[in-house]
Amino acid sequence: MEVRTRFAPSPTGYMHLGNLRTALYTYLWARRNNGKFILRIEDTDQVREVAGAVDVIYNSLRTAGLEHDEGPDVGGDYGPYVQSERKAMYLPYAKQLVEKGCAYYCFCTPERLEEARQEAEKNGGTFKYDKHCLHLSKEEVQAKLDAGEPYVIRQNVPTTGKASFDDVIYGHIEVDCDTLDDQVLIKADGLPTYNFANVIDDHTMGITHVMRGNEYLSSAPKYNLLYEAFGWEPPKYVHLTPVMCRDFQRDENGGYVLDENGEKIGITRKMSKRKGDPSFEDLLSQGYLVDAVINYMVLLGWSPRGEEEFFSLDELKKIFDLEGLSKSPSIFDMQKMNWFNAEYIRRLSDEEFYEKALPWIAQAVDPAKFDTRRIAALLKDRTEYFADIPPKIGFLARMPEYDIALYTHKKMKTDSAVSLEILTAVRPFLAGIADWTEQELHDRVMEWIPSTGMKNGTVLWPLRIAVSGLANTPGGAFEILYLLGKEESLRRIDEAIAKLQA
């Protein structure tokens, strides 16, 4: 049988990394089996609708390279692929269940339910609908329907026995029916709840593997009851763990709360846009590479067979399996994300890197005035993500304020006095260099240093500080002198001399 998987996001306006990973796994499983990957939009919650949110989904999937075979935009034989457009499909199915006694009309008001819920909570228990409306006679129900009373349709869960299902990752899961609530299938607005729609849609779309977040694990037995009621073969279930975030506990003032050992107290929480955790779009706009994000995300909760950890999407399509999927939540680690990205950046060709880096370089310096190719070359091994480029090279455009304490460096054997001496000596020497290329600067200065009786670092450290004002720079003294040009370099050295004399 052909494998058919589906990614069924609700349009929220951005792509969570957890969702992206779900989409990725779902896509890979379909491709691995030469099956179909279907996109379905779950927009039955009209209250939370976000304008333009569907486009975000299309864009994210396209950017990530997860192309779907069927979906609202590309069509397919199992449409429509937007739940709100399937509205008319659900009620007849629900009525079928009512006929079979597996569901029933309920006319209880939200107020009555809310009251009962609070009552249950007060007593420390779980609210369960009391099947109040199950006992309405056929005539009573018809009368209320005729009178136009608002209603919902609820699943009639057995009060005894067990409900169960099998998950590919978790195995057989079984619960007592009496812990299950008579969940709403059709809402008062006529739209199905997720709980109902997913069953109908997955079945009518011929989905063979339902891969989705762990949050559905505890309701899956109820879904299976529905499949049974219809007499349908349930799909294979694959429940995926959530992607979490590691944080530290803070007090009201934003300071860290410490435990008795003076250690920060770690807390894990689900990733959330509100807490400032990055979405897929956020990462891309910070200059993360799609391939790096995909590569990192695929390994967060799944492990391949061997030691290799670099994979392209094409490779993943061949090797992805369900066995390697993890059972426990994984924490998104920004540091490893950064390492992957830096690694992907280093693997770019110089030309590719240059093209991608140029816009970011241009944010900090005027490309007309600098050798941007040389800057890019210096940056390639030092860039974790593109947004960290501008702060690294801003000093080229404008000499930063700095403290003369920077001239003191023990290992380089320099301090302010030595630096002043060196700068004063090297200034006229540099002024005499006509051919201001990096090679020439390097060769001439290196030739000259022995005559001073000092070691390389003792001369080059102050020189680099004088022209950069920074403790760390991409590239050393020669690179910076070259990039700045003769005039600007000499000007900065003059300023440094003045500063040291003051």
Add this chain to the structure above:
RNA sequence: GCCUCCAUGGUCAAGAGGCCUAAGACGUCGCCCUCUCACGGCGAAAACAGCGGUUCGAAUCCGCUUGGAGGUGCCA
């Protein structure tokens, strides 16, 4: 509270009763390279949550405890 699931270093994770004196990667620390930083090279510290069982033998199987995640919505 109740229900379900999960539990190997700070993080991602390998591990299917003897191959475990527990792999690899990120991070951390040290050394080397070196005009700084980065890259690169070498090395180190760092884990089977606890307690009971089963077994000749347990990270691996079972139970309890603890911890974590999810559910408990006319959200998905």
